[in-house]
Every structure is written in structure tokens, then in C-alpha cells.
Amino acid sequence: MWLLRLLAAILIVAIGAGLLVYALSGNRYYLALSWRLFKVGVVFALIVFALMFIERLAIIPL
Numbered sequence: 001m002w003l004l005r006l007l008a009a010i011l012i013v014a015i016g017a018g019l020l021v022y023a024l025s026g027n028r029y030y031l032a033l034s035w036r037l038f039k040v041g042v043v044f045a046l047i048v049f050a051l052m053f054i055e056r057l058a059i060i061p062l
Contacts, residue, residue: 004048011041 018034021027 008041008045011037015041 015034015037018030018037022030022034
């Protein structure tokens with residue numbers, strides 16, 4: 001779990017840095033990079049949450 005939190009923190013810093021560099025330089029590449037990182041982060045988070053939900057379902061005895 002600590003690894004996921006570390007990756008989330010790194011992702012947030014990378015997105016923020018991309019937005020900051022875009023604001024300073026005006027180069028749209030960094031805005032696109034931040035948007036791609038955001039989309040990948042959301043997809044990854046949804047996959048992790050789905051796996052946690054499936055794990056919770058697997059524990060329930062039938």
C-alpha cells in the first residue's frame with residue numbers, strides 16, 4: 001500500500017510540474033503530458049479499486 005501512495009504522490013508532483021512548466025513556457029507539449037499522466041493515473045486508480053473490490057468479494061463466504 002505504501003508503494004501505491006508513493007506512486008500517487010509522484011504522479012501528482014509530475015502533473016503539477018508539467019502544468020507549471022506549461023504556465024511558464026507556453027509550450028503545449030507539457031499540458032498534453034500532464035493530461036496524459038492524469039488519464040493514466042485515473043485508469044490505474046480504477047483498476048486498483050476494482051481489484052480491491054474483487055478481493056473483498058472473494059473473502060465473503062457463500
